[in-house]
Amino acid sequence: MIAGLGMDIVKTERIKMLLEKNGVAFLHKILAEDEIKEYSSFPLIAAEKIAGKWAAKEAVAKALGCGFGENCAIKDIHILHNSDHAPIVTLSGEAEKYAGKLGVEKIFLTITHEKEYAAATAILEK
Numbered sequence: 417m418i419a420g421l422g423m424d425i426v427k428t429e430r431i432k433m434l435l436e437k438n439g440v441a442f443l444h445k446i447l448a449e450d451e452i453k454e455y456s457s458f459p460l461i462a463a464e465k466i467a468g469k470w471a472a473k474e475a476v477a478k479a480l481g482c483g484f485g486e487n488c489a490i491k492d493i494h495i496l497h498n499s500d501h502a503p504i505v506t507l508s509g510e511a512e513k514y515a516g517k518l519g520v521e522k523i524f525l526t527i528t529h530e531k532e533y534a535a536a537t538a539i540l541e542k
């Protein structure tokens with residue numbers, strides 16, 4: 417049964433500016449350690465990929481209905497990739513507890529990005 421739906425769109429230029437201004441510190445602010453570790457094996461971190469990840473995290477937060485705050489930190493939402501490079505979502509911390517209370521068993525996520533925008537949609541199943 418569907419327990420939640422969320423989507424988000426992010427302007428790549430906004431992420432590009434934050435990356436240029438704050439560099440790696442910005443990545444550490446929004447990405448969990450496992451996400452940073454996965455990126456370190458990629459040859460290039462494009463702003464549009466980070467924009468896609470940001471959109472994905474917002475889409476999951478919307479689907480959960482918590483937004484970013486005391487019930488869900490941006491780094492509680494982990495977006496990694498399977499061997500086909502499809503995105504996979506796991507939760508930790510308060511977000512994991514929040515999803516547990518909702519009875520969420522699985523999160524479906526899709527991400528897309530072009531030069532100017534990135535977007536993502538998340539569906540929660542219980």
Ligand SMILES: CC(C)(COP(=O)(O)OP(=O)(O)OC[C@H]1O[C@@H](n2cnc3c(N)ncnc32)[C@H](O)[C@@H]1OP(=O)(O)O)[C@@H](O)C(=O)NCCC(=O)NCCS
Pocket residue numbers: 464465466468469500501502503526527528529530
């Ligand atoms: C998967 C594919 C259709 C993506 O289309 P695209 O127009 O190149 O890229 P988009 O901007 O729309 O989407 C990119 C995002 O798709 C997601 N994605 C990549 N491979 C995926 C896959 N196999 N399944 C689901 N999602 C995938 C990723 O989240 C990626 O963004 P990220 O790397 O920043 O996380 C394309 O890369 C492709 O055809 N790959 C070849 C083989 C393949 O994996 N086919 C899928 C099964 S038939």
